[in-house]
Amino acid sequence: MEIRDLLALGDQLLHIDEPKFRQIVQLLEQMGDHPDIQRTIAVLRPRMAELRINRRPTLKRLFCDPFEDLFETFGKSEPAPLSVIERSLMNNLWSMVEAQIGKDRLKGYRGALQEGPQQKAATEAFWAETAAVVADIAAEMQAGRVAEAFRLRVTPDRVRAVADIATILTIAPDIRDLKAALSPKPVTKLHQDHLDGIQDIARRIARGRPDALKIFILVAASRLSEPAVLLGGLWDMDLGRADRAALFMDLSGTVMAQIEGRSRSLKGGPGAAPDRLAVADLAVDLVASLDATRDAMERSRNKSFDQRLKEVRGSVHEMVRTQVLQGADGGIVTALDGLGDGTGDRAQMAQAENQARALRKCATIADQLGLRGELKAVTQKTTATLTDKARAALGRGPAGPASRTGYTAIRMIELIAGSAEANKVMDEILGGGRR
Numbered sequence: 001m002e003i004r005d006l007l008a009l010g011d012q013l014l015h016i017d018e019p020k021f022r023q024i025v026q027l028l029e030q031m032g033d034h035p036d037i038q039r040t041i042a043v044l045r046p047r048m049a050e051l052r053i054n055r056r057p058t059l060k061r062l063f064c065d066p067f068e069d070l071f072e073t074f075g076k077s078e079p080a081p082l083s084v085i086e087r088s089l090m091n092n093l094w095s096m097v098e099a100q101i102g103k104d105r106l107k108g109y110r111g112a113l114q115e116g117p118q119q120k121a122a123t124e125a126f127w128a129e130t131a132a133v134v135a136d137i138a139a140e141m142q143a144g145r146v147a148e149a150f151r152l153r154v155t156p157d158r159v160r161a162v163a164d165i166a167t168i169l170t171i172a173p174d175i176r177d178l179k180a181a182l183s184p185k186p187v188t189k190l191h192q193d194h195l196d197g198i199q200d201i202a203r204r205i206a207r208g209r210p211d212a213l214k215i216f217i218l219v220a221a222s223r224l225s226e227p228a229v230l231l232g233g234l235w236d237m238d239l240g241r242a243d244r245a246a247l248f249m250d251l252s253g254t255v256m257a258q259i260e261g262r263s264r265s266l267k268g269g270p271g272a273a274p275d276r277l278a279v280a281d282l283a284v285d286l287v288a289s290l291d292a293t294r295d296a297m298e299r300s301r302n303k304s305f306d307q308r309l310k311e312v313r314g315s316v317h318e319m320v321r322t323q324v325l326q327g328a329d330g331g332i333v334t335a336l337d338g339l340g341d342g343t344g345d346r347a348q349m350a351q352a353e354n355q356a357r358a359l360r361k362c363a364t365i366a367d368q369l370g371l372r373g374e375l376k377a378v379t380q381k382t383t384a385t386l387t388d389k390a391r392a393a394l395g396r397g398p399a400g401p402a403s404r405t406g407y408t409a410i411r412m413i414e415l416i417a418g419s420a421e422a423n424k425v426m427d428e429i430l431g432g433g434r435r
Contacts, residue, residue, distance in 0.1 A: 131169035
C-alpha cells in the first residue's frame, strides 16, 4: 500500500485489527515528522493510548515526558488534568526549542535515548538545557514579544502553560520519581506508600525549588482517577518550610474552578437533544469530585468553599433532572415501537440503550443529589411499560414474529433495573404467567 493511500484512510485505521494497527503505527513512526504523518498519528493516538503502544524514543518524547500527564485528554473516560497543556502548543513549542538549541547540539543528547551508564546524566542535562530555553520563550511571551514560530494565538492560558512547562522541566528528575511512586496511571485509590512518596519528593522540591511545588502537586493529582482526592492527603503532609495552608487553599481553588467548568460543559441548549449517557457520566464524575473536595474541606475546617460546592451540586441536580430523567421513558419506548412498525433505525436504538444506561448510572448518585424519588418514578414507569410490551410480544411463544421487540424490551429492562429484574420478567413470560 502506498503511503498516500494509508494516510487517506484516516480514522478508518482506528477500526482495523490490533496486529495490523500496531504494524501501521510502527510504519508511520519510521517515516519521520512530516505534517501529514503527524496528523495521521494524532488521529490514531486515542487507540494507541488504549493499547498502550510503546513508541520509539525520540528527543521530542523525552522533552514531553515530565509534563505529559497534563496533556488534554482524548475522552471522557480519562481523568482530566487540573492544569491542561494543549498538544498543539507542545508541538509548536518543541519546534522553537529545537530551532534554538540547534540540530547539531541536539545530536549530542542522543545518549539520553540509549540504555547505558551515560543515559541518566545525558537525560538530566537535556532537561536542564530545554528548561532554560523554554524559560526564555516564556519570558518573551509574558513581555508581549512572540516569535512567528509559535504559530498560535497568545492567550493567558497559553502563556501560563509555557511557564509551567519551563518550571516542570527544572524538576523533571523529581517528576520521574513521582511517576514511579504513582504507577500505573490512573491511580484509583491513594495508599500510604503513595502519600509517603509524594511527601518525600515534595519536601525535596520545597527545599530547592519552592516555586515549583504547586505545579508538582498538580502533576501528581493528574495521575489519579479523581484528582480532588489528593487534597485530603495534602492536608496531612509535612512539606517542611512550605506554607501548607496557603498551598492547600490555592489548589482547592483550582479544583473548584475545574469542577465548576465541567458542570457548565454539558448544559443543554434550547431544543437540543441531550446525550443522556454523557450527562450521566459527567454527573457521576462531578459528584465524586464534590464529595472528595468536601471531605478535604472538612479536614481543614475551612468553610470558604461551602457555597460554591452547594451551587455546583445544585447545577448537577438540575442537569440530571432535565437531561437524564425528563422524557427518558418516551425515548426508550419510541425506539422499541420503531422495531415493530419498521420505522426505527440502529442509531435510534443505540440512543435508547444509552438512555437506559444513563438511568442505571444515575441511580448511584440519586441520593446525593436529592433525586431518589424522581429517579424511582421514571425507572418504575419505564420498566412497567417495557414489561407490558415484552409480555405482548413474547406471550404467544418466544419464536413469534414479534420476538425481536420482546427480547429488546427485556434487554432494556436489564440495562435499567439489572439482570435479576430482567430474568424475573422473562421467567414469568416463558412460564405462561399472566397479569
